[in-house]
Structures are given as C-alpha cells and as structure tokens.
Amino acid sequence: MSRTLSPQDKFVFCPAGVIPDEGNTHRKGIIRLFPLSFRSPPSHRMPQIANLPVFPLQLVLFPEERLPLHIFEDRYKEMVQYCLDNDSPFGVLLAEGDQVAAVGCTADIDRVLERYEDGRMDIEVIGGERFKVQEIRQDHAYLSADVQLLPDQETDTMHSLRERVITQHMRLLELAGRTVRPSLYEDVDKLSFVIASNAGLTTAQQQKVLMLEEENDRLAYLRDHLEDMIPQVEKMESMQEKIRSNGHFEDFPPEDLPSADD
Secondary structure (H helix, E strand, O other): OOOOOOOOOOOEEEOOOOOOOOOOOOOOOOEEOOOOOEEOOOOOOOOEEEEEEEEEEOOOOOOOOEEEEEEOOHHHHHHHHHHHHHOOOEEEEEEEOOEEEOEEEEEEEEEEEEEOOOOOEEEEEEEEEEEEEEEEEOOOOOEEEEEEEOOOOOOOOOHHHHHHHHHHHHHHHHHOOOOOOHHHHOOOOOHHHHHHOOOOOOHHHHHHHHHOOOHHHHHHHHHHHHHHHHHHHHHHHHHHHHHHHHOOOOOOOOOOOOOOOO
C-alpha cells in the first residue's frame, strides 16, 4: 500500500504541519527529528492523547476513511498488537522522503483481515480524529507522540457550496469512467473528507485539506481544485475522442498540459 520506513530513516519534523517544498527544508521552524525530539508549547484547551503510537506513511488518512494496510515490519507488528491488546488507536502522519508532517489523523483498527504464520497481518483501519503533534519520540521500536486533538470549528455548512462540490465531483467521476453513486454524498457529516480522498489531489494537497479546521474552508479548497482540474480532464477526453475517430493525433499526449497543482 505504501513504503514502510526503515529504522535508519531520518526525518525533518515540520511543526507547522505542512510538508515543505523540496529544497526549502532549511527554513526556520523545521528541525531534525532524530536524535532530537520536538516539543511544541503545551495547550490545555484541546483534548490530548499521551503516548500515541505513530505510523509514518506516504499517504494522508482522513476521518471516517477506510484504509487497508499490510503490516510486515517487526516494529509495526509490535505496534499493531499493542493497539489490539489495548483497544487503542495509532496515529498516521504523512511522510515524504526525510520529511514528516505534524498534523495527522488517528486510526482505529476495525478488523484484522488475515494473520500470516510469520506474524504479518492485513488490517483495515478507520480514520478517527485529526491531531497535532506536541512531542514525538522513540521510546519503543516504533515512534510515539503526545498529541493534541483538533476538533472542527463549529460553523454551518454552506448548502450552495456543498452542492457545487458534489456536482463537480460527480462530473470528475463521470470523466474518469467511474460509477456515479449519489448515495456517496448522503448522510455524510464531513463531505470534504469523502471527496478529498478521491479527487485527484496530490498528497501535499490532501495534507492541506486535513489541516483546514472548518468544513466550509475545505469545501472551498476542493471547489477551486476541481474548477481547475475538470477542464484539463475534459481536454484530455476530447483528445482521446479525436484519436478514436481519426486513428492518429500526432500531438497526443500534450507535453505542456497545465498541472493541477498550479
């Protein structure tokens, strides 16, 4: 599913929660995680979890998202077994290269899909709550952290914004040849997380969505992303139609197609 990090990996810890751009890891506020630990100013206003096991992965987990994981490294077998024995979550943090984000999501183990004779496991987790790392350390074979939970800011979701994003996402799925199911958007508390997990976002963009504290802000971010992305996908679809009808189109694929990240 993703690359599991080796014990020799060293990270740059990003207290702001954003994976920095390549070549900008020297900026103020980013420090080496090993052999140092990081402690941010304590906050007593938000609920906290002490000694949360941490799993750095090359992905972003959203609240309520289901994610299958194959556990094969000894340190993560130990971590998962600890969570199973204590009916407790672990935390997922986005890791890219030698950089790791400080805002992540707790993961509750919903079920063990399969156990292998050598101790490997297939599990399925469900995203729980967003959190920000307060202190991170390595007291075990795996990382652990004291974290501050990040509940959403309570605001009324804009109905017109919600409906606009649903319409855009359905169009994107249609262009991608996926089945469009209106039920996907029904009875969903945080629609933004459902859409962000399948909207053509990069991991850096998904991290930005995870960090936003209000549903309207997340939906506005997705609206802007889809407004940029859908015309590009439609253009590619038009080019593919020309290929199917003419049998030849020498300028395909286009080399200068604008990036969805721009």
